[in-house]
Amino acid sequence: MYPFSKSLGKKPPAISDKGLEKLMGYGWQGNIRELKNVLERAMILCTGNPITADYLILNRTQETSFETLPLDKLISIIISEHGMNLESLEHHCIVHAMSQTQNNVSKAARILGISRATLRYRLEKLDMAKPDPN
Numbered sequence: 001m002y003p004f005s006k007s008l009g010k011k012p013p014a015i016s017d018k019g020l021e022k023l024m025g026y027g028w029q030g031n032i033r034e035l036k037n038v039l040e041r042a043m044i045l046c047t048g049n050p051i052t053a054d055y056l057i058l059n060r061t062q063e064t065s066f067e068t069l070p071l072d073k074l075i076s077i078i079i080s081e082h083g084m085n086l087e088s089l090e091h092h093c094i095v096h097a098m099s100q101t102q103n104n105v106s107k108a109a110r111i112l113g114i115s116r117a118t119l120r121y122r123l124e125k126l127d128m129a130k131p132d133p134n
Helices: 002-008 017-025 032-045 071-082 086-100 105-112 116-125
Strands: none
Touching: 017 032, 086 105, 086 116, 105 116
16 A cells, blocks of 8 residues: 555555455455555545545445345335435435535545436535535
């Protein structure tokens, strides 16, 4: 990681215990370049130290997928007990992602699995867009 930190002008970061667990538990299909890319991306995205598991973005097919989580039960409860519609669910997901990323549209879009432009459009549609500073 030292060459990355030098080229990015950062101190060599540590990796959290959960981050190390995530890296060690991953079935590395690629070669060392895949690891290099994951670590470099994490150093660019992570503003703090140590790098946490959230910033270690692995190949999504290797990570836990939504199919392995009990989301169907959660969605069933939300809809049946609270009457939440799709637009409301989308609004809550966007608000949560924006809050989690301190209103960073690029990071929130990444979390939601959509493009930055799509998130901007949806923020405008939901009247949540920040005013343009220019």
